[in-house]
Amino acid sequence: xHAITNSGWIEVVTGSMFSGKTxxxxxxxxxxxxxxxxxxxxxxxxxxxxxxxxxxxxxxRQWEADVVPSEGEGVWQIRExxxxxxxxxxxxANFFGRELVDVCQQxxxxxxxxxVSGIDQTYRGxxxxxxxxxxxxxxxxxxxxxxxxVCGEPATRxxxxxxxxxxxxxEPTIVVGADESYEARCRNCHSVRRG
Numbered sequence: 001x002h003a004i005t006n007s008g009w010i011e012v013v014t015g016s017m018f019s020g021k022t023x024x025x026x027x028x029x030x031x032x033x034x035x036x037x038x039x040x041x042x043x044x045x046x047x048x049x050x051x052x053x054x055x056x057x058x059x060x061r062q063w064e065a066d067v068v069p070s071e072g073e074g075v076w077q078i079r080e081x082x083x084x085x086x087x088x089x090x091x092x093a094n095f096f097g098r099e100l101v102d103v104c105q106q107x108x109x110x111x112x113x114x115x116v117s118g119i120d121q122t123y124r125g126x127x128x129x130x131x132x133x134x135x136x137x138x139x140x141x142x143x144x145x146x147x148x149x150v151c152g153e154p155a156t157r158x159x160x161x162x163x164x165x166x167x168x169x170x171e172p173t174i175v176v177g178a179d180e181s182y183e184a185r186c187r188n189c190h191s192v193r194r195g
Contacts, residue, residue: 020144038084092117098129153189159185
């Protein structure tokens with residue numbers, strides 16, 4: 001809570017896959033824990049890469065989390081499931097629907113610090129809702145970069161691979177995976193098959 005205004009706020013950590021978004025959220029959570037703040041962490045039901053009830057980074061750090069439905073009204077369980085926590089974190093926000101924006105707004109209006117992480121672009125290089133909306137209403141936004149797996153330049157895009165080749169534009173937007181299905185790429189090295 002901001003000391004002068006007694007208000008909450010939203011912090012968004014975004015960027016491509018492998019840029020350290022979840023690692024940054026976990027770092028902020030550790031600092032809040034050291035400060036004696038009560039913490040609640042949530043993740044979407046669709047993401048089970050690091051265990052059913054854990055938020056995890058690609059480097060192996062984890063935090064226990066409550067799992068909520070990623071679509072529809074189920075996201076309101078985030079607000080309903082709180083017991084006075086000061087800090088609320090939501091990992092993999094890109095797997096949630098537009099309702100997450102309203103949930104985060106209400107949490108901040110309730111005086112909470114809201115930490116949100118997720119990728120801001122689909123594998124096609126298009127805005128990945130609800131991250132653009134969350135970035136627009138957040139008080140703090142950090143966009144992290146990875147390293148392009150092809151040329152070594154800063155990477156801001158997610159390259160989905162199917163059998164080692166760039167995915168076709170007609171593929172589903174959401175396919176949960178890690179380095180077996182995705183690479184971080186720069187603008188010049190990113191490609192999507194079309195036609």
